[in-house]
Amino acid sequence: MKGILKYFLFCSVSFALLSSCVEDQDFGQFDQIELTPTYEASMLYIEAPETLVNDAPTNIVFTQNFNFDAFSSDVFADRVLDGTVTYIIENTTSKELSIIVEFLDAEGNVLDIENFDIDPAPTATLQRDIAYGDTGRSIEIIKNLSSIRVSTVNESDNNSTSNQADAKIILKSSGKFRVQLK
Amino acid sequence: MTPRKLLVTGLLLASFVVHGQNKQLLYDFIEIPQAAMINPGVITDFQWYSGVPTLSGISFQAGSSGLSVNDIFANDGLDINDKIRNRAIAGMTPRDELSGTFQIEILNFGFRGRNPDNFYTGGMYLEGDAIGYWFRDYAILAFEGNADRLNQRFDLGHLKTRGEMVNVFHFGVNKKVDSDLTVGLRGKLYSSILDFNSTRNKGFFITREGQNNILESTVNADMQSRSSGFNEVRNAVDDGNVGGVLAKRAFFGGNLGLGLDLGFTYQLGEQTVLTGSLLDLGFIYHSNDVFNYTLNGDATVEGVEIILPDAVSNPDTDFWQDLVDEIEGFIPFESNRKNYIAFRPTKLYASLRYNFGEPLDSRANCECGLSASTNSIRAKYTNSLGGQLYMINRPRGPQAALTAFYQRRFGNFMALKTTYTIDKFSFTNLGLGLNLQAGPVNIYAMADNLLSYRNIADSRYASFQLGLNIISWGKK
Numbered sequence: 001m002k003g004i005l006k007y008f009l010f011c012s013v014s015f016a017l018l019s020s021c022v023e024d025q026d027f028g029q030f031d032q033i034e035l036t037p038t039y040e041a042s043m044l045y046i047e048a049p050e051t052l053v054n055d056a057p058t059n060i061v062f063t064q065n066f067n068f069d070a071f072s073s074d075v076f077a078d079r080v081l082d083g084t085v086t087y088i089i090e091n092t093t094s095k096e097l098s099i100i101v102e103f104l105d106a107e108g109n110v111l112d113i114e115n116f117d118i119d120p121a122p123t124a125t126l127q128r129d130i131a132y133g134d135t136g137r138s139i140e141i142i143k144n145l146s147s148i149r150v151s152t153v154n155e156s157d158n159n160s161t162s163n164q165a166d167a168k169i170i171l172k173s174s175g176k177f178r179v180q181l182k
Numbered sequence: 183m184t185p186r187k188l189l190v191t192g193l194l195l196a197s198f199v200v201h202g203q204n205k206q207l208l209y210d211f212i213e214i215p216q217a218a219m220i221n222p223g224v225i226t227d228f229q230w231y232s233g234v235p236t237l238s239g240i241s242f243q244a245g246s247s248g249l250s251v252n253d254i255f256a257n258d259g260l261d262i263n264d265k266i267r268n269r270a271i272a273g274m275t276p277r278d279e280l281s282g283t284f285q286i287e288i289l290n291f292g293f294r295g296r297n298p299d300n301f302y303t304g305g306m307y308l309e310g311d312a313i314g315y316w317f318r319d320y321a322i323l324a325f326e327g328n329a330d331r332l333n334q335r336f337d338l339g340h341l342k343t344r345g346e347m348v349n350v351f352h353f354g355v356n357k358k359v360d361s362d363l364t365v366g367l368r369g370k371l372y373s374s375i376l377d378f379n380s381t382r383n384k385g386f387f388i389t390r391e392g393q394n395n396i397l398e399s400t401v402n403a404d405m406q407s408r409s410s411g412f413n414e415v416r417n418a419v420d421d422g423n424v425g426g427v428l429a430k431r432a433f434f435g436g437n438l439g440l441g442l443d444l445g446f447t448y449q450l451g452e453q454t455v456l457t458g459s460l461l462d463l464g465f466i467y468h469s470n471d472v473f474n475y476t477l478n479g480d481a482t483v484e485g486v487e488i489i490l491p492d493a494v495s496n497p498d499t500d501f502w503q504d505l506v507d508e509i510e511g512f513i514p515f516e517s518n519r520k521n522y523i524a525f526r527p528t529k530l531y532a533s534l535r536y537n538f539g540e541p542l543d544s545r546a547n548c549e550c551g552l553s554a555s556t557n558s559i560r561a562k563y564t565n566s567l568g569g570q571l572y573m574i575n576r577p578r579g580p581q582a583a584l585t586a587f588y589q590r591r592f593g594n595f596m597a598l599k600t601t602y603t604i605d606k607f608s609f610t611n612l613g614l615g616l617n618l619q620a621g622p623v624n625i626y627a628m629a630d631n632l633l634s635y636r637n638i639a640d641s642r643y644a645s646f647q648l649g650l651n652i653i654s655w656g657k658k
Contacts, residue, residue, distance in 0.1 A: 025256060030255075040328060040330075042484045049490070067501065070502070172394070173396070
């Protein structure tokens with residue numbers, strides 16, 4: 001009985017093989033698959049009212065470190081290729097202000113500094129894109145980023161008030177990064 | 183080749199080797215005992231039969247409704263990444279699927295009862311079945327990301343998959359009610375080896391212009407996955423005892439369930455036959471080695487938000503960790519070991535057959551045939567022509583296939599059946615089945631989607647079934 005089955009299987013498989021064709025396939029292409037999506041999301045939002053500027057004892061309105069471990073986690077740092085950090089600063093106070101954004105590593109060393117000088121209201125909106133990677137600053141800055149220090153310096157008086165309601169200084173930021181998943 | 187490459191290549195190869203679950207060639211092929219497995223109410227004229235253990239019924243089927251191996255791996259000089267983007271990500275829809283099944287009969291037997299109108303069947307078979315729908319929005323996120331896709335809603339419901347490996351014990355009765363009607367009923371006891379399902383996922387991920395910050399990211403998720411058996415098998419792999427654990431789970435050591443098959447054959451006229459069957463109307467209750475995971479909730483974030491001066495009242499505040507904790511609080515990823523019920527993929531078959539040509543002498547141990555006075559078993563004819571319907575219950579709703587067939591019998595020793603089937607996989611599916619009867623030895627073989635053999639790599643599915651039985655009609 002097994003002999004019959006073997007003969008039957010042999011004939012069936014032989015027929016299938018003889019009558020079938022396979023166009024040339026190249027499974028080596030698997031190695032060429034690139035999985036490099038680009039993700040974007042907001043990073044840091046800081047808002048300070050004009051009263052904080054006027055009430056500051058010196059022209060340094062505030063300086064503060066904010067922990068930011070999003071980029072230094074292995075799942076991101078091991079894969080990030082390049083990207084851009086976008087800042088938007090809106091100033092509706094009556095003051096000319098300087099804002100300094102510093103990227104720090106886990107030991108507190110400064111990795112990168114960005115200065116923004118912003119005019120008083122009503123023309124005070126500023127947008128800046130900072131590239132990291134091959135066409136910009138070193139991507140190692142992003143990989144080692146552990147905290148962000150933001151300082152605001154008042155370059156004007158401390159008694160004037162804006163004629164705009166609810167005057168404040170706002171720092172917005174977002175990141176757009178390409179990562180290598182394969 | 184790395185194991186990962188082998189796995190991916192294997193899955194893709196499997197997608198063209200075989201397909202779906204439709205056994206349109208075997209259905210109502212009454213010369214083959216295994217036809218009773220897909221219609222318990224099929225007409226039988228055997229006195230008894232016995233499948234050769236592990237060889238009586240082997241079937242292997244799988245399919246990919248949206249893509250073939252050739253679409254991606256053809257040596258055509260095109261960049262594979264462009265092919266994936268154009269043909270998979272842009273070319274497939276979330277209703278496209280990769281599915282497969284196999285079935286191996288370990289034991290199959292049948293015998294006629296003291297009442298010759300009753301025919302009993304029983305046995306055991308191992309079955310594996312899995313389906314995964316194209317998770318398009320997840321693929322877009324993995325290949326391209328969410329950048330520059332403001333307001334595009336990524337549907338988390340695109341993750342929809344289920345699969346299982348189960349050992350089935352069955353016993354059924356086929357009863358000839360009168361010369362026109364034969365009905366059948368089969369009870370099944372399922373012993374689940376492995377099971378997983380994640381089919382009721384809802385939710386979305388979207389990036390919009392922020393209220394405060396530049397961007398706002400929202401996740402709304404109502405997702406769950408359930409599984410049983412995997413932990414035990416994984417431990418068995420570590421211990422080098424996979425065979426023992428699989429055998430234990432296959433023989434009532436895993437999770438158990440009950441099911442039912444129903445079927446009938448009705449003579450509308452002397453040469454016209456209507457048949458129908460409902461298979462695997464059942465469930466498995468999973469309470470052993472269960473692991474479930476859930477992701478439920480809703481969160482919208484705009485990065486770390488600091489509103490001065492209140493935010494710095496406590497200089498030790500870790501805004502980043504607070505944000506992470508907040509998200510995890512709103513959308514907790516949790517696990518549990520709650521028991522669950524999984525329903526089997528129920529299948530429906532129906533056919534209308536017209537027999538014509540020369541009537542054949544029946545092999546049945548009876549006074550039957552056209553010239554018989556009692557005519558308790560109808561005569562077979564050399565030709566049969568008809569249509570079949572097949573439906574299966576799937577996670578995205580029922581899938582259907584329509585088949586036209588022609589069957590030709592060459593005496594009582596050989597029968598051929600050809601089919602043309604249309605379904606979501608193909609409009610050009612031609613199949614061929616062959617049954618040989620050499621004395622008591624019965625051999626059958628069937629293959630599907632024959633046109634795809636012109637370039638098998640470009641096929642979105644094919645299938646085969648074969649088996650070996652010993653049959654007796656009880657005539658001396």
